[in-house]
C-alpha cells in the first residue's frame with residue numbers, strides 16, 4: 249500500500265498515524281488520538297473500530313449502515329481546544345469542528361461543532377457522549 253496522508257490531518261501518513269490505532273485501540277494514548285482515529289474511521293468506513301471505541305449513551309446512536317453507506321463526504325477535522333485526556337487522565341473533553349458535504353454533488357460544506365466527552369475504561373479511551381452539538385451550514 250502506497251503511503252497516503254492520514255485523513256485526520258495530522259500531516260503524517262496513515263500507516264504512521266491512525267492505522268495502528270485502528271488495528272489496536274488499546275494503543276491510543278490520548279483523547280486527541282482517539283478523536284482523530286474515529287474521524288479517520290468514518291472517512292475509511294471502519295464500523296468495527298467506531299463501535300469498539302464507544303460506550304453508553306453514545307453507542308445507542310451507533311449505526312453501521314450509516315457508516316458504510318452514507319453519501320457524506322468528510323472534508324476536515326479541526327480541533328478547537330481540549331481539556332485533560334492525556335496519558336495519565338481517565339477523562340477528557342475536546343471541542344472540534346467537522347466539515348463535510350452531504351453528497352459528492354453538494355456544493356455547500358456543512359459544519360458540525362461538537363464538544364465530546366471521553367473516558368478511559370480498562371485502559372482504552374472511548375467516546376461517551378456529546379456534551380453539545382451545533383449544526384450550522386457554513387455561510388458562503
Ligand SMILES: [Zn+2]
Pocket residue numbers: 254255256257258262265266267284285288
Ligand atoms: Zn491519523
